[in-house]
Amino acid sequence: MGKDRVPAFTRCRRMPTFAPRRQSPIGSPALTMLHLADIRRDPEAAKARLSHRHFANLAAIDELIALDDQRKKLQTDHDAVLAESNSLAKEVGQLYAQGKKAEGDAAKVRSSELKQRSAELTAQQAQVSEALQTLLYTLPNLPHASVPAGRTPEDNEVVRSGGKNPSLDATAKPHWDLAATYDLIDFELGVKLAGSGFPVYKGKGARLQRALIAFFLDRATEAGYTEYLPSVLINEASGFGTGQLPDKEGQMYLVSEDKLYLAPTAEVPLTNIYRDVILEEAQLPVRMTAYTSCFRREAGSYGKDVRGLNRLHQFEKVEIVRIEHPDRSYAVLEEMVAHVESLVQALELPYRILRLCGGDMGFTSALTYDFEVWSAAQERWLEVSSVSNFETFQANRLKLRFQDNNKKKALAHTLNGSALALPRIVAALLENNQDETGIAIPAVLQPYTGFARIGG
């Protein structure tokens, strides 16, 4: 094992730093979002799937293929030039060694012509690569066939729901009032220490955080996920690998002195553990879980969305991540949904599961299920989990592959989901379980909290 950070896996020799646009024009079409080979295999299918997202520029697919054709032609030409150049270089040495100076000089002349030609081709290749890359960056992942065609959150499909809405009386308070009443969370103190959106939990409020984290991690571990405690600072390459960079740069906190970002989710460090890795097929599936604080700038959010715990700059979350064989990934997605569902059920929260429509789905996802819990005093649904299959979209950026016994390599599928994000769970727990004198803690959490009620 030794110093290898990912023991037992085959590591790629090359660990490209984050600079996809500046990659050599020769060779690989560089890091792409969608896998170009897949698009080429069936361009019409790609267009059909993209239209599910209401992606406007379907002509991009044809442009892409045309550019790729150009790229191939240029490479073939360039290879021929370089091949001649290489053999010529060998001859030169021999010619001089044999005393054939005149012929050697002639070869040098030809060689410099080729060098000139090579430089031209390099420039053209760079240009085509750049165009190809730019275009590929604009393409989101291809939605799965089951993704509803809608455009807005209203068009999301409710897959199923569960739990029972509590009947609260008129005196029921929203969670931010409850947090103050029972001295669980101090929002003003957070403002003092950092700013709005950085609540300070205290007393039973803090203990409840710890309890939920431990509970979620235990459940994930029982389900076969290996627990990690990764770094929360991530570098550019990691941000690129999972798709946060370059698009969502503004959503992450940047430690500019060190060019590191605060991870917006444990998905980033966890998934990037397998960046530049070729797994043996027998090593699949990979299941990982981690608790981390998550940091999001949430620029542009306002109003009731940011009240109390509804939307924060820092929050706690347990994440589950899987690396799977393409044949299994959708079955696994359902399995993950079932896992998350078991959590909200155990917490006795009213919930519903949404299949996100094409217009509401994230850029990198092929299919996403959102979990929402009912926040009874606010009388609104709060998103507490998002479970997605990214198919090869992330794997392509990560260069995360697996190989079978014949050394045949293919991109793996990556999936992840919150299991779960704490703040809105806490909001719902506080609001839904309140009565005149206090707040009841769900039975399943009591071994973790050490108390059954908050307040009287």
Add this chain to the structure above:
RNA sequence: GGUGAGGUGGGUGAGUGGCUGAAACUACCGGUUUGCUAAACCGGCGUACCGUAACAGGUACCGCGGGUUCGAAUCCCGCCCUCACCGCCA
């Protein structure tokens, strides 16, 4: 923060400007041999792209980028990273 060392294939580790995509060992795979385990011997064994029906073949890659040269792992410049020790700190 300071000083020093170093980045070559899965690992260890050679490498004089052309015969090095790269010695050797090791690991791994296949084969031969062998009462068993083991050993010995032979062969294979990087990644990506182009190319092919598939082979073949071509090109690039010795941390990254650039330069010198007919020709660079090897020489020059810039950058990045890692390790060790000292200092500081949890």
